[in-house]
Amino acid sequence: MLLCALLCPILCALLACRPSTPPASAPAEAKIFVGVPERLTSDQGCEEFPSFTPDGQTIVYDHTIDHGFGIFAIDLKTRTPRRLSMQSDTVWDFWERWDYAPVLSPDGRRIAHLRDDPGGTELRIMPAEGDAHGDPRRLGTVADAEPIWLGPSTLAALGQNNVILEIDADTGVQRPLTTIADAYEVYGFIALTDGALAIRIARADSSMRQFSLAIWRPGARAVELLPLTGGDVEPLRFKGGLASKTRGGIYQTRGNRLDDATLIYRPRDGGPGEVVATIPATMGIAIASDRTRLVYSACYEYSAIARIERGKPIEELAPRTTDIVLDVAPYADARVAFTAVGAEASDVRALDLSTGAVTSVALGNAGEARFFAPEKTVAFVRYDGQRGTGIAVRSHDGRELSLTANKEDNAPMFAHDGKHVVFLRGASVGDGAVLHRVAAQAGAKAEPLGVAMVTAFAASPTTDAIVFATVEEPTLFLTTLAGKTPRPLLASGGKGSFQAIAFSPDGKRIAVIRGQKELLEVPLAGAADPTLIADAGYFGLRSLIYAPDGHGFIAALRIWDGDLWIADAWLP
Secondary structure: OHHHHHOOOOOHHHHOOOOOOOOOOOOOOOOOEEOOOEEOOOOOOEEEEEEEOOOOOEEEEEEEEOOEEEEEEEEOOOOOEEEOOOOOOOOOOOOOOEEEEEEEOOOOOEEEEEEEEOOEEEEEEEEOOOHHHOOOEEEEEEOOOOOEEEEOOEEEEEOHHHEEEEEEOOOOOEEEEEEOOOOEEEEEEEEOOOOOEEEEEEEOOOOOOEEEEEEEOOOOOOOEEOOOOHHHEOOOOOEOOEEEOHHHOEEEEEOOOOOOOEEEEEOOOOOOOEEEEOOOOOEOEEEOOOOOEEEEEEEEEEEEEEEEOOOOOOEEOOOOEOOEEEEEEEOOOOEEEEEEEOOOOEEEEEEEOOOOOEEEOOOOOEEEEEEEOOOOEEEEEEEEOOEEEEEEEEOOOOOEEEOOOOOOEEEEEEOOOOOEEEEEEOOOOOOOEEEEEEEOOOOOOOEEOOOOOEEEEEEOOOOOOEEEEEOOOOOEEEEOOOOOOOEEOEOOOOOOOEEEEEEOOOOOEEEEEEOOOEEEEEEOOOOEOOEEEEEOOOOEEEEEEEOOOOOOEEEEEEEEEEEEEEEEEEOO
8 A cells, every 4th residue: 555655664662751852863953843654553444533642642533433433542552442432333323323533631531522413413522531431421513523622621613604612511501702704614623822713714615625724813703814825725625634733833734645645834924834744644633742743544535336245245346546436327238337526527437347447438527427228318417627517418429408507406317218307406415405307308397396305316217116215204205206195115114314225127126225334125015124235334335226237236335444643743
């Protein structure tokens, strides 16, 4: 692995207690120094969001475990992990409830962290020894940005609507500190030595994620934007961008690939940044209180196309990619199509199941393609950069017809007659979307089917049947192209979060993904409970189809891989 080749290990003896002076390995004239990082963990999945204990001898972090994410601690002398949160595996639905983003209080007695569940993201505090030593204190719903400690009993967290909150760790009382304009997304913040906050933000309307820093000072009504520098233009989202409050300035990570990942020291006055080290810190970075050690998470998300068969290991069919792979669909001649979302654009590609060769489907900047009579007619979303601009269809002779021009339209799929396209309008995650249909002809008007809050759907290839899942009632329902009153499909309700649905070629069964982890199959004749076909384990499942060659299923996988790395440092 390239990461291993670039980052050679150092001696474990260097992890002993250090004085507050530059390490002996640092050049005598060095004002800032980071040594060669050493891998601290090597487990499957990702270890993320590290945080040093005040004595610098232990690191707290989150890690995939059982059916969720849990919080762990690792002793730097013994290198033995110890689990702290014991509640993550008490629920079955993977990726729905987990604990992450832990940060230790200044006195080392408590750990603040985030807990995700179907009700939202909650801020919690547990004893540093773990939640077995005391029930976590629940401090209310917040947004998905790691919290920070402002003092021994005070936290800052991102609330709803871009409001940064100060939260009393003992009482849970919240008060707003400042609000970031809606034009920006907040990615994290740290406390500076004078009580100010440095906030990492990005333009919400920018497909290229132009990151910048904002400074909020106590008592101020608004934040001050620091000017953008050349290192602030980054194509993909990642967390853990701010690291320390030392030296009167800010340590900041830049980049998200091995070849451009750097740690930068940036003056608070907005002056040019100074490259400190080349480290791919993507999911959290921390500096020990004596400033002589640095730990970070190098966690990457990969995608792959894989075959899943009952009772067999998951088989990856093509090399992994850092592009986001979505919407796998039948194509032709034992090939499948899929959408690949890159840093700047989306495109549709085809994978030959027999050879593993990947070729372009030549739709330009497009995605979410679904085919009717394979390779003859295709419905897809036309993109501008990474943003959809509406749904179009293209016939076998290359003629293209725009059906809608709404940027919220997504997931188009032909109905069984090939004359209509069914699609979602609105977000297909979160609050859900509205199911629509439109005739595949010029001047046709899109019509809602009377089904809202939809998270996933599929249209039968053989009959006038549409199966969908909703947010409000997390189960499966059956309706028709005409919008017939939906009926529950499962005998016992089959609660759970359904992300994707696919019909079998004969239209008699459906396969569904539940909790991004379970592949289930359900017959359409009568009401029945789902049958578990496969458990994806540490993989996440994005979409699936019945394999066109008849061997199991073809799915788009989400794969997280990465570890914690530690290095000697001098960061004054």
